[in-house]
Amino acid sequence: MNTKGLSLNTIPPILIPLRFFLTAPIFGLLAASFILFYGSELWGSRWLPGTLALTHLLTLGFMLMVMIGALYQFIPVMIGQFIPGNKAYIFTIHLGLTLGTLFLATGFVTYLDVFYWLALAFLSLSVSLFALSIISLVITKFEGQLIIFMIRILSFVLIVTIFLGLMMLLAYAYPESGIIYRQYTDIHALWGLIGWVVLLIIAVSSQVIPMFFVTPEFSVRSLKTLSVFILFTLIVISLTSIYSIGFANWIKELIYLALSFELVFFAVYILRLVHLRKRKIPDTTINFFRLSLFSMLFVILTWWVFHLWPNTETLHYKTQFDFVWGVFLIYGLAVSAIIGMLQKIVPFLIYLNLQNLSFKHPESMSYEPKLVFNMKQIISMKQSQIQFKLHTSSLLLLVFSIFWSQLVVLAGFFMLLNYVWLTFVLYKSFYLFKKNKKAILQFPEMKMDFGL
Amino acid sequence: MLTSTISTFMASHHKECDEQFARAEQLISENNWDLGVEQWNQFAAELEKHFSREEDILFPEFESKTGMTGGPTQMMRMEHEQMRALVNEANKAANSKDKDQFLALTETLMVTMQQHNMKEEQILYPMTDQSLPNAVEIVERMNQN
Numbered sequence: 031m032n033t034k035g036l037s038l039n040t041i042p043p044i045l046i047p048l049r050f051f052l053t054a055p056i057f058g059l060l061a062a063s064f065i066l067f068y069g070s071e072l073w074g075s076r077w078l079p080g081t082l083a084l085t086h087l088l089t090l091g092f093m094l095m096v097m098i099g100a101l102y103q104f105i106p107v108m109i110g111q112f113i114p115g116n117k118a119y120i121f122t123i124h125l126g127l128t129l130g131t132l133f134l135a136t137g138f139v140t141y142l143d144v145f146y147w148l149a150l151a152f153l154s155l156s157v158s159l160f161a162l163s164i165i166s167l168v169i170t171k172f173e174g175q176l177i178i179f180m181i182r183i184l185s186f187v188l189i190v191t192i193f194l195g196l197m198m199l200l201a202y203a204y205p206e207s208g209i210i211y212r213q214y215t216d217i218h219a220l221w222g223l224i225g226w227v228v229l230l231i232i233a234v235s236s237q238v239i240p241m242f243f244v245t246p247e248f249s250v251r252s253l254k255t256l257s258v259f260i261l262f263t264l265i266v267i268s269l270t271s272i273y274s275i276g277f278a279n280w281i282k283e284l285i286y287l288a289l290s291f292e293l294v295f296f297a298v299y300i301l302r303l304v305h306l307r308k309r310k311i312p313d314t315t316i317n318f319f320r321l322s323l324f325s326m327l328f329v330i331l332t333w334w335v336f337h338l339w340p341n342t343e344t345l346h347y348k349t350q351f352d353f354v355w356g357v358f359l360i361y362g363l364a365v366s367a368i369i370g371m372l373q374k375i376v377p378f379l380i381y382l383n384l385q386n387l388s389f390k391h392p393e394s395m396s397y398e399p400k401l402v403f404n405m406k407q408i409i410s411m412k413q414s415q416i417q418f419k420l421h422t423s424s425l426l427l428l429v430f431s432i433f434w435s436q437l438v439v440l441a442g443f444f445m446l447l448n449y450v451w452l453t454f455v456l457y458k459s460f461y462l463f464k465k466n467k468k469a470i471l472q473f474p475e476m477k478m479d480f481g482l
Numbered sequence: 483m484l485t486s487t488i489s490t491f492m493a494s495h496h497k498e499c500d501e502q503f504a505r506a507e508q509l510i511s512e513n514n515w516d517l518g519v520e521q522w523n524q525f526a527a528e529l530e531k532h533f534s535r536e537e538d539i540l541f542p543e544f545e546s547k548t549g550m551t552g553g554p555t556q557m558m559r560m561e562h563e564q565m566r567a568l569v570n571e572a573n574k575a576a577n578s579k580d581k582d583q584f585l586a587l588t589e590t591l592m593v594t595m596q597q598h599n600m601k602e603e604q605i606l607y608p609m610t611d612q613s614l615p616n617a618v619e620i621v622e623r624m625n626q627n
Contacts, residue, residue: 039557040601107597110605175604241596244504309504309592311511311585378593385564395567404568405593406586 040106043117044383044463049124050099051376052456057091057131058449065442070435073353083138088360089222090153091131096368097230098123098160100375105167108177108237115163126156137202146203150196157192161185176250180233183257187225194218217268223359225264228293229257231322231367235300243307243316256296263289283337290330297323314414318370321422325362329355353432361425369421369452373414376456377405380463384470391473401466408459417455420448487617488540489607491624496599499528507588510581519576526569533562535624543620544610554606561598565591
């Protein structure tokens, strides 16, 4: 392994990841308000503007926002190199994603072309900058490491997802272009929700689950093979549907079936490892993680029912189940994993930054009460448990509201509560950080050299 | 295989420490204080043994061979101090049987320890394996320590 140029001093300035983490829940609040405002109208058709706006507030505004922030934190620790890009560069990515998502949602609900154009400009700028910096990091070096392999696949998946998204956005902004976008919608969703989300969960969990929960190691070969299979299946599905290759329907179903087996393998594999963990103390992140994987398994099971044993009775519910799958994949699979991860990553970031700061101001260490918080003083077990209850109840209510429309206000309300709580917990954490940082800085500084 | 001697030896010691840590944490979370504290002390001793293998043997060898004294090893030493501070606090919590405080500190220690281990296993140990031709002898000395 070539270790030249790698660094052990891999903590990015705290405001880089936090900027993304603190913006994301605001989009969650907006999404929940949308549900309260539109009510069960949202479950009428997936093409409704409100529904499209809601989807993208969650997928871009919440999911991608946190994921980018987390990658700025994870990647340097995992591979010993920062993601290239100075503060202004990262600020542009953040601002572009924030404004782009807001413009996109506004475009969907107002039908005004100008917002689509603005969204197109800001989102393409933001995501291209991010993709470029990630690619430049992994294109040439580090042979063999699983994480580098995964980042390469993920970069490709992100680019495909975003490219399809931007192409459809162009069709909205400039209808004269004649782009027929509807056939790309499912493929865009598949690359985003199965490709990007599942592969990212594979990449991150393969690194953190064995460490934090003391489980047996993931088999590198299995994960690499699985990731390549998933990628290959996505490519085949996309090509056959874009070019309407005249495969018989049963062959297409067979390819989807292969994908579903790959995903079941992944979920069962990880759940088994989690079950075998030696660190069995109660942990809310594990609960979030299980909820995430069970959401995906539920989608696959019900998908099988519809596709393998279609009959008039089940097909009657097909439109509703399209929404059930959407809710479980976005709010169940992705959002659960993300909120679960935030319960650990934010307290750790704050602890680590305060601890490092206190080493530079050593006299602060003897101050009582301690100025360096432990993780549970930042987000307590109880706070995380409340979050889990709010999240699970809002997920179930959302799913039920698809069948019983009178529940939709309650579902929106619980989702709002879920994000109000997340916003409160994250901003309170940030406040605690600022307060104690200020206190530590009152003590004299000692010079240290951690070059390399 | 010579190129991975230090990496393999040290990484497997990380695993040993992790397992002892998990057992202690589990026992104390079940209010089994007697066995839990005993297990915790064993873990703390093992962790200290690991630190001293690095600080007294491995790091000085690496520093004298490469001339890098202010860089990676200094960073790792600082992180050892962070973990020692957490272990001390957890000792106090264990002595006063304050379970919530103990588990809050072990959670923080666990994450700190793992990101530290990751840096060592991914970067520092491979660096030492590459730059120290007497890796086998160093492992032998650390093993006797």
